[in-house]
Amino acid sequence: MATSTKRITVHDHCRVAPLASADLVAEQSLPLTYFDIIWLNFHPIQRLLFYQFPCSSAQFLEKIVPNLKKSLSQTLKHHLPLAGSFYFPLNSGMPEFRYVSGDSVSFTIAETSTSTSTHDFNYLIGNQARDADQFYPFVPSLPEPRTDSESAFKIFPLLAVQVTLFPETGICIGFSNDHTVGDASSIVRFIKAWSSATKLGEEEAKISSLPFYDRSVIEDPSGRRANIYWNQMKHSKYWPQQTYILLKEDIQRLRSHVLTKRPNVSHLSSFTISTAYVWSCLAKTAAKIGEMVDDNEPEYYVITVDARHRLDPPVPATYFGNCLAAAVTESTHGELKGEDGFLVAVELISELISKRVNNKEETMRGADDWMAKYAPLFEKRVFGVAGSPKFDLYDTDFGWGKPSKYEAVSIDGDSAMSLCKSREFEGGLEIGLSLFKPKQDAFEAIFNEELKI
Structure with a gap:
């Protein structure tokens, strides 16, 4: 019934x-x-x-x-x-x-x-x-x-x-x-x-x-x-969800800006550019909504890395289960919210990917102590990334054509963004965020304004 x-x-x-x-x-x-x-x-x-x-x-x-x-x-x-x-x-x-x-x-x-x-x-x-x-x-x-x-x-x-x-x-x-x-x-x-x-x-x-x-x-x-x-x-409110689009030309413009100001930055993938941009925009929202954050307060950036091909010996790509390593970098609130906050974020994320993510020896270093090292971060100001353009659900066809929209609902209330390929714009990315309404409004204004600048 x-x-x-x-x-x-x-x-x-x-x-x-x-x-x-x-x-x-x-x-x-x-x-x-x-x-x-x-x-x-x-x-x-x-x-x-x-x-x-x-x-x-x-x-x-x-x-x-x-x-x-x-x-x-x-x-x-x-x-x-x-x-x-x-x-x-x-x-x-x-x-x-x-x-x-x-x-x-x-x-x-x-x-x-x-x-x-x-x-x-x-x-x-x-x-x-x-x-x-x-x-x-x-x-x-x-x-x-x-x-x-x-x-x-x-x-x-x-x-x-x-x-x-x-x-x-x-x-x-x-x-x-x-x-x-x-x-x-x-x-x-x-x-x-x-x-x-x-x-x-x-x-x-x-x-x-x-x-x-x-x-x-x-x-x-x-x-x-x-x-x-x-x-x-073993012992251990109203949130709007919004999608932001970074077009291929937006990503390229941001990349050109980095190359002009920081020519020695080595890893400037779309992932690096987009997540650095969102991380720095989020830091700028605090002042907009009257959130009092000390300039010396640490800001952490956390991503998970598929470790299948980084283990020794490598694990088959079809391995079913979890096989993720964590990669973390940090800045301060004052640096990220500053005029060069995006450039600071790009440099840190680029270095993290070059030295840890793309270095399989470093990816797994200290794995015995991951729990003790990383668990306390989630009580602090931490920004994470859920998903990746590599995992493209927009080609998932049940016989009705490609999806009109993908939503990662579980980011609701998390200090994380979702990231996937754009369905509509070739070379573009879809960014999902779910923040407290005043913070979402402030972020949107900063996100759009910074792109114009």
């Missing part, structure tokens, strides 16, 4: 299990590596893909939803950890991912009001400031964990999916996943595998690069990182 909320009607909450077949294992368990344990206390990652695809309610429920369920079942057969759960030991022992026969993924089918369908869809796929709360009806909730007192585990589901119809206008597919099960590389590969199976059918899609699960490829030179991290971790 359908249930209604203010924004949507939920037609069904169901479960989708991996496709039963002769080669489907009855049980799979995977240990957590130290790369996974880092994310134990992190919030779920929430993604939305919006597709312009005029479709009636009958077509949606009778044809599209059954096809999505079938292809998801086929795809989960190769991604069993996502259908399984995270097992957190209540007493002693180490955590693990475990799939057992009968496990499945939460799948919600919903529909918006016909009368507001087009208006709501066009509002949500825009680049203007949108109330971040307006996205949440389309984001699935991970089911509540349960406690198995007999085995002494608390059991956490890892993935939930929601498909919402905007009648005669479009479709939104929402994903929520626990970060411990996999990084962006892993989850984006899963989403693309599902879209391919939906559009082409499993036989035609023929997943070319099946996920690789062997944890032994993650080297732990000290033999104790997972235990160290586990021991450290």
Whole structure:
């Protein structure tokens, strides 16, 4: 029976299990590596893909939803950890991912009001400031964990999916996943595998690069990182969401400015330019909104780096799980908000990428102490980057064409920006931010004004 909320009607909450077949294992368990344990206390990652695809309610429920369920079942057969759960030991022992026969993924089918369908869809796929709360009806909730007192585990589901119809206008597919099960590389590969199976059918899609699960490829030179991290971790308002576009010519103009003022800066990729620009603009917003920050207050910049090809020996690109290293640099509030704040940010980020990110020996240096070193930063002024132009979800086609908009909803309230390729402008980038309304307004004014200068 359908249930209604203010924004949507939920037609069904169901479960989708991996496709039963002769080669489907009855049980799979995977240990957590130290790369996974880092994310134990992190919030779920929430993604939305919006597709312009005029479709009636009958077509949606009778044809599209059954096809999505079938292809998801086929795809989960190769991604069993996502259908399984995270097992957190209540007493002693180490955590693990475990799939057992009968496990499945939460799948919600919903529909918006016909009368507001087009208006709501066009509002949500825009680049203007949108109330971040307006996205949440389309984001699935991970089911509540349960406690198995007999085995002494608390059991956490890892993935939930929601498909919402905007009648005669479009479709939104929402994903929520626990970060411990996999990084962006892993989850984006899963989403693309599902879209391919939906559009082409499993036989035609023929997943070319099946996920690789062997944890032994993650080297732990000290033999104790997972235990160290586990021991450290086991105890352990109105926000508008807005998209900003940096066009190819904007990036080139900023790059030329850097080369004129700082000709010795070596690494001037679009990633360096865009994140440095946002970091410096954010620092300038404090004074605009009357936020009192001492000029000597540290400002931290944090990015995660795919470590698959940086480990020795390298890990296969199809490795499913987390394999991220952190890279951090810092400035002061006074430097970043100053006239040359963008140049300061570019120099620091360029050096960070040249000396740490692009140097595999440096990328993994000090990994035994990452938790103790980096965890305290999140109580300070820290700016992070979620996503990368490398993980392009704008080519994710379920048979309805390319997405009209991608939103990283989980940045809402975070001191982080999302970053992906622009769908509309070749060579451009889409930047997502979700800040307290006065701060968002101040940032927008500075972002646009600095580009003119």
